[in-house]
Amino acid sequence: MENLTETMPGLAERLAERLAHAISSGDLLAGSRLPTEQALCDQYGVSRTVVREAISMLKHDELVVSRQGSGTYVSQQPKVALRLSPPLGNLQSVSEILEIRSALEVKAAELAAQRCDRARLRRIRNALEELEDAVERGEEGVHEDLAFHRAIVAATGNEHFLATIDFLHRLLHQAIQVTRRNEARHPPFMRQVEDEHRALLDAIASGDAEAARNAASLHLANAERRLRLAQGAPDDG
CATH class of the missing domain: 1.20.120.530 (GntR ligand-binding domain-like)
Structure with missing residues (x-):
């Protein structure tokens, strides 16, 4: 029987948290362009699906915005979003x-x-x-x-x-x-x-x-x- 933990989307959540921390700490500056999807895949060893899901989470928190034909950028005034712990997988x-x-x-x-x-x-x-x-x-x-x-x-x-x-x-x-x-x-x-x-x-x-x-x-x-x-x-x- 497949363990419930194995079905949790933890990779995307962890990547979103890493990127959110980089934004809050100033490693990714307001207005700066995020690395490309492929660069993030290579840097964190995850798939494009995981990267896209993580960026979707950041967009929902208004930490990043997409510009058509240009890429994804850190918001000029990124909000400090309240963080809710994800389900543990059990x-x-x-x-x-x-x-x-x-x-x-x-x-x-x-x-x-x-x-x-x-x-x-x-x-x-x-x-x-x-x-x-x-x-x-x-x-x-x-x-x-x-x-x-x-x-x-x-x-x-x-x-x-x-x-x-x-x-x-x-x-x-x-x-x-x-x-x-x-x-x-x-x-x-x-x-x-x-x-x-x-x-x-x-x-x-x-x-x-x-x-x-x-x-x-x-x-x-x-x-x-x-x-x-x-x-x-x-x-x-």
Whole structure:
């Protein structure tokens, strides 16, 4: 059985932290151009995928910006971002992130069902279609999965809610990567996830707040249950 630790995206996280430290310490000056992807690959002994993911994290923290046709540069006034420790790679750690998601996303689904207008609903539908397309292409769909759930939070119309989710972006991204990699190894799990996402969308579209709340709660509880089953841990559910 594959160890959960081996599925964690730790390389990208560590590279992002190294580059963020270089920026905060002044080794990479404000306004300076980052080394090329290949140079970073050679320097840190990682793949281009890892480099791109790490740079994506830095962009989200507004530490770097991209200039089309020119490269990636340290922001002129890089922010000192609050750092959240990544999941440790064990079942307990990821389960704790799922608890945070449940506290936020179950209420978000309820509010989305009550407040969602046509434009917001269309964005949720589009996000789910993009996720399904990514799966069809054989991709993990981590970014798309996160975008789907973020679209539901955005549909609440509560900007503070959305800001909270965005602050937790890296934490949620890594936990979703763990759950999706686990589910991708078990086709029945993938079908369950697709059905749960559809049920959540349908409940929001119908304006049924209770059904949306229940669908979100079930989806997140099942995500933990699927992890436990895959790891051979006792099923608490």
